[in-house]
Amino acid sequence: MIFPSIRSFLAFTYTIVVVLIISVLGVGIQLLVENRLRANVNADLNRQAQQISRFIVNDVDTDLTEQINRIVEGLNIAGTGSDVTYIRLYDASGLPMLFPEQQPSIPQASPKELRTLKPNTPPQTEIGTNGTSLLVLTRRVSYHGQTLAYLQLAKDLEPINRITSQLRQTLITGIILAGAIAGAVSYGMAWQALKPFSEIVEDTEQIGVNDLDRRLPDTYGVEEVGRLARSFNALLDRLQRAFNLQRRFVADASHELRTPLTTIRGNIEVLLLDPDLPPSTREALEHVSGESARLSRLVTNLLLLARADAGHRGPQKSPVDIHGLVLETLRQIRPIAGHVHLELTHEDQAMVLGDMDMLKQVLLNLLDNAVKYTPNGGHVYVGIYQESGWVVIEISDTGAGISRHDMEHVFDRFYRSEKTRQEATGSGLGLSIVNWVIQAHGGHVTVESEAGKGSTFTVHLPLAPDETSAFLTRA
Ligand code: ADP
Numbered sequence: 001m002i003f004p005s006i007r008s009f010l011a012f013t014y015t016i017v018v019v020l021i022i023s024v025l026g027v028g029i030q031l032l033v034e035n036r037l038r039a040n041v042n043a044d045l046n047r048q049a050q051q052i053s054r055f056i057v058n059d060v061d062t063d064l065t066e067q068i069n070r071i072v073e074g075l076n077i078a079g080t081g082s083d084v085t086y087i088r089l090y091d092a093s094g095l096p097m098l099f100p101e102q103q104p105s106i107p108q109a110s111p112k113e114l115r116t117l118k119p120n121t122p123p124q125t126e127i128g129t130n131g132t133s134l135l136v137l138t139r140r141v142s143y144h145g146q147t148l149a150y151l152q153l154a155k156d157l158e159p160i161n162r163i164t165s166q167l168r169q170t171l172i173t174g175i176i177l178a179g180a181i182a183g184a185v186s187y188g189m190a191w192q193a194l195k196p197f198s199e200i201v202e203d204t205e206q207i208g209v210n211d212l213d214r215r216l217p218d219t220y221g222v223e224e225v226g227r228l229a230r231s232f233n234a235l236l237d238r239l240q241r242a243f244n245l246q247r248r249f250v251a252d253a254s255h256e257l258r259t260p261l262t263t264i265r266g267n268i269e270v271l272l273l274d275p276d277l278p279p280s281t282r283e284a285l286e287h288v289s290g291e292s293a294r295l296s297r298l299v300t301n302l303l304l305l306a307r308a309d310a311g312h313r314g315p316q317k318s319p320v321d322i323h324g325l326v327l328e329t330l331r332q333i334r335p336i337a338g339h340v341h342l343e344l345t346h347e348d349q350a351m352v353l354g355d356m357d358m359l360k361q362v363l364l365n366l367l368d369n370a371v372k373y374t375p376n377g378g379h380v381y382v383g384i385y386q387e388s389g390w391v392v393i394e395i396s397d398t399g400a401g402i403s404r405h406d407m408e409h410v411f412d413r414f415y416r417s418e419k420t421r422q423e424a425t426g427s428g429l430g431l432s433i434v435n436w437v438i439q440a441h442g443g444h445v446t447v448e449s450e451a452g453k454g455s456t457f458t459v460h461l462p463l464a465p466d467e468t469s470a471f472l473t474r475a
């Protein structure tokens with residue numbers, strides 16, 4: 001059987017065990033009581049049979065028919081009530097004799113049965129002629145080895161049956177009640193015992209990658225859970241150390257890579273200034289220049305990522321001219337745009353308070369994607385708008401577009417769609433950096449796209465306070 005929880009499993013098992021134990025005990029008590037009551041009836045029947053036998057033997061010369069009335073009177077056998085004893089008498093040949101005052105309830109035995117009767121045969125349960133259940137004792141009455149008569153005595157089993165049936169009812173009710181109580185109590189106990197585990201799960205779920213320095217409290221009150229919390233904390237220690245090492249490595253490596261990359265790019269720019277360069281060399285140098293620009297963007301992304309994870313460097317804010325920044329970025333992207341047309345469609349002036357390097361990286365990432373995912377001959381449009389307290393930068397392309405499923409994940413770290421994974425180079429970092437930087441500036445970025453038709457990324461950044469008031473006055 002499959003249980004939805006450990007609690008229900010424990011409660012179920014405990015209930016079954018309790019019900020089984022009480023049932024076995026109950027059946028035992030029932031059998032014991034029933035046997036005891038029957039033994040009493042047996043003893044009564046045997047005693048009375050002996051008395052009657054003695055009575056007949058003592059008066060052996062009197063005809064049996066004449067003795068009958070005296071037997072009934074003398075032993076006060078017949079009557080009503082719960083303790084009735086029935087009697088039947090048979091002559092020596094096994095033929096029944098009639099009693100004057102009482103219709104015998106005992107079913108009549110055949111002469112053959114009586115003749116083959118063994119001594120000390122225990123009483124038998126039989127259904128009487130009036131339909132009641134009887135315990136019937138049959139005895140041969142003999143004198144000096146000669147059979148004088150056969151005697152049958154019976155008692156009604158109804159009182160015993162009534163007692164045992166009452167006992168059974170009480171036991172069944174007791175078992176049901178005990179089962180219900182055991183179920184409720186064991187479920188409550190299991191719930192109470194497992195509560196600290198639920199708490200530890202809740203606490204653990206709140207620890208994310210960015211707060212690995214948090215630890216579980218050692219206040220669960222149960223030794224086992226306390227140990228679990230301590231070993232979980234030790235695991236967090238090791239995890240945090242490993243994460244810190246990795247972050248430091250990414251930060252150091254990307255920092256170290258920046259300097260040689262800047263030198264390479266500077267030297268290429270100088271070489272490209274030579275007007276006498278053969279066309280093939282120029283083409284090769286331009287290609288190297290474009291790729292090293294991409295490499296340096298990747299390195300910057302990695303550096304920003306390491307800083308974001310370390311959480312110790314937010315944007316260093318100063319007034320940034322968005323229009324100027326967009327123009328500069330477009331200039332930087334143009335060499336790698338190939339045959340994709342870059343157009344500035346709308347250019348409001350706008351100032352924001354922000355980190356220029358980070359914002360430039362945002363624009364580079366968005367424009368690099370737009371160019372990368374748009375085939376030759378396609379277009380990339382850039383627009384800058386001021387809208388009630390915000391500067392809106394819109395970058396749209398006529399490229400591959402993004403499927404509905406991918407759209408939910410493009411801002412996730414390291415996410416790349418299946419298709420672009422096969423067709424274009426990339427790291428899956430660009431858009432997660434864009435999202436992080438824009439949010440760190442109090443803005444937001446959204447995407448609209450249709451697969452095969454193109455995509456539009458829209459960045460909203462709050463205008464610098466002065467600029468905002470200037471805008472409001474103008475409006
Ligand atoms: P990558 O290095 O792969 O470009 P990004 O984080 O910049 O990583 O982008 C994540 C994914 O989003 C890309 O792999 C690509 O599938 C999709 N994507 C981003 N920009 C565009 C775009 N302008 N057109 C089509 N798909 C895009």
